[in-house]
Amino acid sequence: MHLHKFEKIWLIFGIAMLAVFLGIVGVQAFTQGQTPAGGMEKIDPEKVDVTAPFDDPGVHQIDEDTYEVVIKAMAYGYEPSEIKVPAGKEIIFKVTSKDVIHSFTIPNTKVNMMVVPGQVNEKRYTFKEPGTFLILCNEYCGTGHHFMHTEIEVVEE
Amino acid sequence: MKKNKNPHEADLRGTLISVLVVGVLIAVMWAAVYAMYVAL
Amino acid sequence: MIIHSERGPLAGRRTSSAVAGVTAASERKLALWNIGFAYTAFLIGTFCGLLQVFMRNEMIQLPAWLDYYQVLTVHGVTLALVYTTFFIYAFLITGMSKALGSFGPKVARWSWIGFFVAAAGTVWATIEILSGRASVLYTFYAPLKASGWFYVSLALLIIGTWIISFALIAHYVKWRKANPGIMSPLFAFMTISTLAMWIIACLGVVAAVVFMYIPWAFGWVDTINVELSRTLFWFFGHPLVYFWLLPAYMAWYLVVPKLLGTKVFSDSLARLSFLLFILFSIPVGLHHQLTEPGVADFWKFLQVTLTFMVVIPTLMTAFSLFATFEISGRQKGAKGLFGWVSKLPWNDIRFTSLFIAMVFFIPGGAGGIINTSFQLNEMVHNTLWVVGHFHITVGTPVAMTFMGISFWLIPYLTGRTLTKTTKKLAFIQIISWSVGMLFMSTAQHVLGLLGAPRRTQHSNYSDHPTVLGWFDGFFSNTATLALGGIILFFSAMLLMVIVFRLWLIEPRSEKGDLYAEFPIAESDASATPRWLENWWIWIGIAVALILLAYTFPITHMIQDAPPGSKGFINW
Numbered sequence: 001m002h003l004h005k006f007e008k009i010w011l012i013f014g015i016a017m018l019a020v021f022l023g024i025v026g027v028q029a030f031t032q033g034q035t036p037a038g039g040m041e042k043i044d045p046e047k048v049d050v051t052a053p054f055d056d057p058g059v060h061q062i063d064e065d066t067y068e069v070v071i072k073a074m075a076y077g078y079e080p081s082e083i084k085v086p087a088g089k090e091i092i093f094k095v096t097s098k099d100v101i102h103s104f105t106i107p108n109t110k111v112n113m114m115v116v117p118g119q120v121n122e123k124r125y126t127f128k129e130p131g132t133f134l135i136l137c138n139e140y141c142g143t144g145h146h147f148m149h150t151e152i153e154v155v156e157e
Numbered sequence: 158m159k160k161n162k163n164p165h166e167a168d169l170r171g172t173l174i175s176v177l178v179v180g181v182l183i184a185v186m187w188a189a190v191y192a193m194y195v196a197l
Numbered sequence: 198m199i200i201h202s203e204r205g206p207l208a209g210r211r212t213s214s215a216v217a218g219v220t221a222a223s224e225r226k227l228a229l230w231n232i233g234f235a236y237t238a239f240l241i242g243t244f245c246g247l248l249q250v251f252m253r254n255e256m257i258q259l260p261a262w263l264d265y266y267q268v269l270t271v272h273g274v275t276l277a278l279v280y281t282t283f284f285i286y287a288f289l290i291t292g293m294s295k296a297l298g299s300f301g302p303k304v305a306r307w308s309w310i311g312f313f314v315a316a317a318g319t320v321w322a323t324i325e326i327l328s329g330r331a332s333v334l335y336t337f338y339a340p341l342k343a344s345g346w347f348y349v350s351l352a353l354l355i356i357g358t359w360i361i362s363f364a365l366i367a368h369y370v371k372w373r374k375a376n377p378g379i380m381s382p383l384f385a386f387m388t389i390s391t392l393a394m395w396i397i398a399c400l401g402v403v404a405a406v407v408f409m410y411i412p413w414a415f416g417w418v419d420t421i422n423v424e425l426s427r428t429l430f431w432f433f434g435h436p437l438v439y440f441w442l443l444p445a446y447m448a449w450y451l452v453v454p455k456l457l458g459t460k461v462f463s464d465s466l467a468r469l470s471f472l473l474f475i476l477f478s479i480p481v482g483l484h485h486q487l488t489e490p491g492v493a494d495f496w497k498f499l500q501v502t503l504t505f506m507v508v509i510p511t512l513m514t515a516f517s518l519f520a521t522f523e524i525s526g527r528q529k530g531a532k533g534l535f536g537w538v539s540k541l542p543w544n545d546i547r548f549t550s551l552f553i554a555m556v557f558f559i560p561g562g563a564g565g566i567i568n569t570s571f572q573l574n575e576m577v578h579n580t581l582w583v584v585g586h587f588h589i590t591v592g593t594p595v596a597m598t599f600m601g602i603s604f605w606l607i608p609y610l611t612g613r614t615l616t617k618t619t620k621k622l623a624f625i626q627i628i629s630w631s632v633g634m635l636f637m638s639t640a641q642h643v644l645g646l647l648g649a650p651r652r653t654q655h656s657n658y659s660d661h662p663t664v665l666g667w668f669d670g671f672f673s674n675t676a677t678l679a680l681g682g683i684i685l686f687f688s689a690m691l692l693m694v695i696v697f698r699l700w701l702i703e704p705r706s707e708k709g710d711l712y713a714e715f716p717i718a719e720s721d722a723s724a725t726p727r728w729l730e731n732w733w734i735w736i737g738i739a740v741a742l743i744l745l746a747y748t749f750p751i752t753h754m755i756q757d758a759p760p761g762s763k764g765f766i767n768w
Contacts, residue, residue: 001465001726006173007516013180014512018505018566021187025571026498036572038497039490042759075767100341100765101423103488103579107648107663110197112575114489117340117423118759121490134661138579138650140334142341142767143264146656168527171534172519179515183563190567193646194576 037113037123039094045117048072048098059085062092071095073102073115076144078135083152087130093123103139106152114139127154220291220715221299225610227308229700231287232607234316235280236696242275243689250637250682253655253675265654266332266768271323273335277441277591278354279319284599285444286312286361289388291606292447293365295715296382297372300364304371307364315357321350332768334652336434337410339426342764345414348406355399355406362392380722380730383467384451390471391443393736394436397743398479401432413764420761424491425754431482432747439478439507441591443471445598448551449518452602454718456548457525457541461720462517468729470510470517476739477507480746484569488578496750497571503746504569511562518555546615546623547716550601553631558594564642565590579652581678582645585638593634597627600692607699608706608713615712619698622691629688637681643672 003011029035048054053070058080060068067089072079074097085091095104095115102115113121127133137148220228245268251257252265259265290308294300300308325331331343337351369389373381380386405426413421450467454460461467483492483500526537542548564586567573577583604623608615615623645651649667655675658664667675706713728734 001469002463002724003466004167004169004463004516004520006169007466007513007520010173010176010180010516011509011512013177015509017180017184018508021566021570022502022505024191025501025573029494029498029572034572035494036497036575037488037490038492038494040493041490042757044760045762046760075765100762100767101338101427103650105579105648105650108197110194110572110575112488112578112580114486114578116427116489116491117762119424119490121488132661134648134658134663136648136650136658138653139338140266140341140652142765143266143332144767145266145652146654149656149658149661151659151661167520167524169520169523171537172516172523174534175519176512176516179559182559183566186560186563187567187570190573190576190646191570194573197576 033124037093037111037121039120039122041120041122042118043096043120045096045098048096053094054096059083066090066092068092068094071104072098073104073137074098075100075102075142076137076148078104078148078150081150083135083150085127085152085154086157087127087154088157090124090126093125094120095122096120100141101139102137102141102148104135105138106133106135109133112138130154130156220294220609223305224290224294224300224308227305227312228287228291228606229610231283231290231312232603232610232696233700234312234319235283235287236693238275238279238283238319239689240693242272242280243686245269245272245275246689247682247686250679254679255655256679262329264332264768266334266652267326267329269652270326270332270334274322274326276596277587278335281441281591281595281599282315282354282358284602285391285440286358288444288447288599288602288606289365289391290361291610291715292384292717293368293388295717296384297368300368301371304364304368307367308361311357311360311362311364313357314360315354318350318353318355318357322347322354325350329768336430338430339410339413339421339423340762340765342414342766345411348410348414352403352406352411355403359396359399362396365389366392380464380725380727382717383461383464383720383722384447384717386468386730387443387447387450387471389732390475391440391447393732394443394475394478394739395440397475397736397739398433398436398440401429401482402434405429405433420763422754422758423762424489425751425758427486427489428482428492428747428751428754431485432479433482434485435482435504436478438587438591439474441595443474445554445595446471446514448598448602449514449555451718451720452716453518453548453551454521454525455716456545457521459521459525459528459718461718462520462524464720464722465725465729466513466517467720468725470513472729472735473510473513474507475735476742477503477510479739480742481507481569483746483750484574487571487574491754492750493753496746500746501569501571503742505566508562508566546620546627547601547605547712549624550604550627551598553627554594554597554601557589557597557631557634561586561590561594577645579650580645581641581649581651584651585641585645588634588638588641592638593630597630600627600630603692603696603699605712605714605716607696608703608710609715611700612706612713613699613703614706614710615699616703619695619703622695622698626688626691626695629684629691633681633684633686633688635681637678637685639672640674640678640681644675644678647673649675 097117325347331347481504526540531537
């Protein structure tokens with residue numbers, strides 16, 4: 001199998017480019033904890049309301065610099081509907097679903113999480129600036145899907 | 158200009174430049190989205 | 198060299214080229230039925246697309262018995278699944294008959310049976326969707342629960358494609374036995390690669406539908422393992438896109454050089470690239486599930502790496518295509534670095550359509566690399582960006598290649614010609630599709646980066662400022678998306694007119710009529726290593742990669758599963 005010299009150059013260039021992309025995201029993900037939303041914790045989707053931490057949804061301060069936000073998603077809303085967190089602190093979002101698949105998505109941030117019944121999804125994010133951010137569901141969940149949204153208020157520290 | 162019938166020896170300078178341009182376009186698009194991601 | 202008798206009304210009018218035979222009349226009929234079915238779906242699907250862009254802008258209200266998500270489901274199913282699948286089989290059937298000789302009675306019979314099973318499944322699924330029993334979109338994610346018959350109809354569609362696939366494989370096996378020690382024609386090789394990948398890929402969705410969805414939807418079991426069902430779906434869902442793409446690549450590798458009056462650039466590299474698609478298009482489905490729980494980061498990243506590998510055969514293809522252009526241009530006397538560009542046959546709609554299709558695949562492919570770049574996926578997952586992405590991958594590179602194929606395949610099958618008038622219409626159609634798609638997909642990409650969700654009816658989200666940004670500016674505007682959609686609909690209707698003319702109105706073709714030929718370039722396989730056609734090696738490696746990528750995540754999902762979900766009918 002003969003390769004033209006220029007094709008060799010092109011394939012080396014192309015593969016090197018792919019390796020660089022992969023290297024950048026890999027290093028950033030695994031050394032700086034910038035992995036996409038995920039988590040291996042599971043939950044009985046019928047018993048979300050009585051299972052910790054979802055028996056007490058809302059914002060909890062964990063320590064000086066860390067807050068946990070526990071959210072239940074259901075057709076067509078989120079509980080709690082009012083969320084207020086400080087800017088500049090690490091927020092750990094923990095979400096699960098009481099019924100079908102939803103998403104917990106905050107446009108203009110890195111928070112874009114699939115919400116899968118039976119699983120707890122987790123994402124760490126620090127808001128840089130205060131403001132009122134939109135939260136919406138971007139996975140089809142039924143006829144009222146486009147009404148499924150809420151807001152998160154990010155306040156000065 | 159060479160007039161060689163064997164495609165492996167053919168003059169493919171235009172091809173090389175074209176594919177490299179495609180490669181650079183891909184890299185630019187990727188880098189733009191990566192920069193947006195990092196800025197969030 | 199295959200010489201076979203011609204039968205039917207078309208016999209004797211065609212010159213048999215030295216490279217291969219012609220498609221027999223019975224296969225022509227089968228291919229035409231497939232094309233007719235495909236374009237019926239195209240008509241319905243594009244009309245649903247038009248309704249959607251209007252609804253996204255609140256320009257129309259649907260009647261009470263129909264909602265946005267039904268229209269969206271029909272749009273996705275008819276275009277992404279039905280138009281593509283049936284058109285692909287029409288192309289493969291015609292080409293296999295031409296390349297390997299006419300079908301024997303068994304192959305012919307089973308191809309027809311496969312067609313009718315797939316068609317019945319499709320019609321049935323459409324009825325289930327339109328009657329409101331299956332508003333689950335074409336990904337049908339559990340625990341949204343459609344009627345059990347919806348899943349049965351989907352299974353029929355897949356089984357139908359398997360029947361045709363195995364019929365074509367049997368045709369190939371017979372040829373191999375009759376021609377020991379010879380590399381098969383490149384068209385046949387690429388067909389078999391595509392079908393091998395398709396059959397393996399479908400195992401995932403068939404397992405999910407047969408063992409999970411059907412028992413659950415009919416109430417034989419109470420709950421379903423949601424994460425497992427998603428994973429099996431995407432085991433199928435990503436190679437599905439390569440099932441659309443590879444027939445387009447076949448046209449790029451085999452039809453384009455013929456139109457340029459040259460040969461395939463490299464027979465062995467063309468074959469190798471298709472083999473790499475068998476290896477790397479399947480063990481990559483998790484890159485559609487990067488933002489969800491239940492899969493460890495390691496396995497997600499491993500499949501991200503494998504997804505990057507599947508870019509390599511496309512890099513090879515890009516080089517081969519440019520090299521084909523340049524070599525043909527230089528043969529015609531082109532000078533300098535880019536003199537060959539002006540030697541390309543721009544007046545030939547069969548070429549120009551495919552060329553534009555390839556150009557769209559450059560940003561399409563780049564977008565795909567972004568989508569699979571692990572955490573970058575958070576920027577775009579389930580936003581309109583993804584919709585923009587698949588409209589400049591399947592929606593233009595693949596669909597426009599199929600349009601470009603239609604311009605000669607339908608005349609080839611009906612024995613008609615493409616007249617000057619229709620050729621002009623075809624140019625307007627291709628250009629309007631390109632312009633419409635440029636507006637629509639660019640707007641979708643930009644809106645996606647601004648967070649606008651996909652698969653979502655218009656909503657102002659309580660007039661949140663973020664939403665105002667989706668109706669402001671030029672490309673960051675939902676109205677631009679609609680503008681593109683309207684142009685695309687115009688183009689689609691024009692295509693229907695062209696298809697109708699080519700089928701029924703155009704004059705009969707004369708001997709030597711270019712537009713009534715099936716252009717397949719010669720491919721010199723004399724230096725191609727024989728082991729490239731040892732399928733067991735490649736299928737073996739493919740299975741090994743699948744086991745590497747999926748064994749642990751799937752075993753975990755089964756053994757460490759949370760309590761399952763009962764079904765929900767949220768419509």
